[in-house]
Amino acid sequence: MTTLYIPSPSEGVWHIGLFPLRAYALCIIAGIIAAVWLAEKRWARRGGEPGRIQDIALWAVPFGIVGGRLYHVITDPELYFGAGGRPIEALYIWNGGLGIWGAITLGALGAWIGARRAGAPFGEVAAVLAPAIPLAQAIGRWGNWWNQELFGRPTQLPWGLQISPDKRPEGYESFATFHPTFLYESLWDLGVVGLVLWIEARFKITGGRLFAIYVMGYTAGRGWIEYLRIDTVNHVLGLRLNMWTSVIAFAAAAAYFALATRRPKASSTALEAAAADPVQ
Template sequence: MTLSALPFGAQTLSGFPPPPVRGIDLPGPFFIAFYTLVIMIGIVLAVVVATRLWKSRGGQSDDIFSAMLWAVLIGILGARIYHVISSPDAYFGPEGDLTRIPQLWQGGLSIIGAVMAGAVAVWIFCRRNGIKFGAFADAIVPGVLLAQALGRWGNWFNQELFGRATDLPWGLSIDTDQQHQGLTGSLPAYAADGGLFHPTFLYESLWNLLGFFALIVLFKRFQFRQGLIAWTYVAYYALGRFWIESMRIDEVNKSTQYPLRDVMGLDWRLNQIIAFVIFVVAAVVLVRLFMTRPRTLEEIAEHTEIYTPGSPHRAKDTALVDGAGIGDTAETASEPSLDQPPGAGPRSEN
């Protein structure tokens, strides 16, 4: 087994270096691309995190394994379909190649498409198995964001989806001899002269990693508002994606087949438009969730139960909050009043 090396050539020593390898050569015609490998590792991490969070809410680990199997398969399909639709020139244009559509190892998996398709698969799974979708999604999305943080490094191995030129010390150096040209379009002339680019993959990876830790904190803090963590993830990721997309220079989503991308005189990419719409929707839902907080014991019980009535997995005992008595509300049982000083009052049960 040998490594498929990418010679550095005559490149600047400053900035973020290009990857020395793109994958692993196996005996025969087989090749494992690191792009694929990091995605697979990310999926494993997502399952591990989701399982721990779901079990902490009283769920069964089998729920996660069964749901993630469908979510991953449907998600990959959705990721590829979204990418092909949003980048038609690469496949259906004058110089397009339809044979490259099934070549997933060459890159071209849209996270937005994967999340949308995966969410639909999980929703169907929850409906068929008597699981409350909001509670289930809350346990899944932190791990998904962690997987996305790792998965972005696949773009580094493929040397794709970088940003505009920069002179910042962490600018990304591109190996112009071995750069993966799949869907990134032609490079500017200054790339061959050691020019540096914004490492947008790194920006998004760090953004997602920060969001992962934030969601974990929120998951422990807000137990009685099912769906809050999931919609926070949606809003957070959409906001970051909108910002990062503004720096990218690849041809993806810049197709002339999308004249509506010119929004209010702004040359927005298709992903920016979609991210903006998603953020607005998520923000509206979050406001509604905060305005309809549970306040009675019955409402608390409804929001702490993760299985629907009649579900074979329905918990027999509804544990609310240690010490919560008759007349207590969700506000006193889970979240201290804003009027209280830090540390005062009962806290949520994790």
């Protein structure tokens, strides 16, 4: 065992009377708060009415949480409905298991509904959320550290993550330190935040195209991080399902970006038109 390593928390739940306070939930909540704060700041700089993003978040956040859990359960049903599984635990989101792609898909639907109800241009909403979502992801990923989950292969690197014996998966019981994939993704997400903000300022890209840059940036990192992980997951053609999802999402975002960039200004979509005008 290496002499240098990142320790894992001894526990991630504290009981205040009968109420369990879970670190995983706190990380998710902190990420949401940070994302709404950043998006509100960006919305205000565009001349938007204060509080509008918070109103939209009231729709987007619940939709995103439901979508994230659905994606996790649908892609790993044997964890809950297989032999020895407990279907009721599919509802236990505090134990971890929120798939980002389900969260983004249903979260986007919730944001669209919220934007429609608030009378806000959805293109501008997508633009202000483009760096805010990876910020939320960067903070939320620390919930995996508290739960000692979703770590990578064994490693002797000095930043290896020490995992408790009872948390080590079958076949890896003799290893003590593993790649801290939660940390890799958290740092990558912060890099995506910076990338989106830099591209927005440097090239004046906004609307749906800016959101597409976030998707491409995130999926580029998620691919190699997913390759390191050893948690149980379904495979398709020899690759982890989440790797295929990342490839497809990257391709779709790149195609959208290319098509939207080539579209003549005169025939631009409502997303691009909203980005060109002051927010009402």
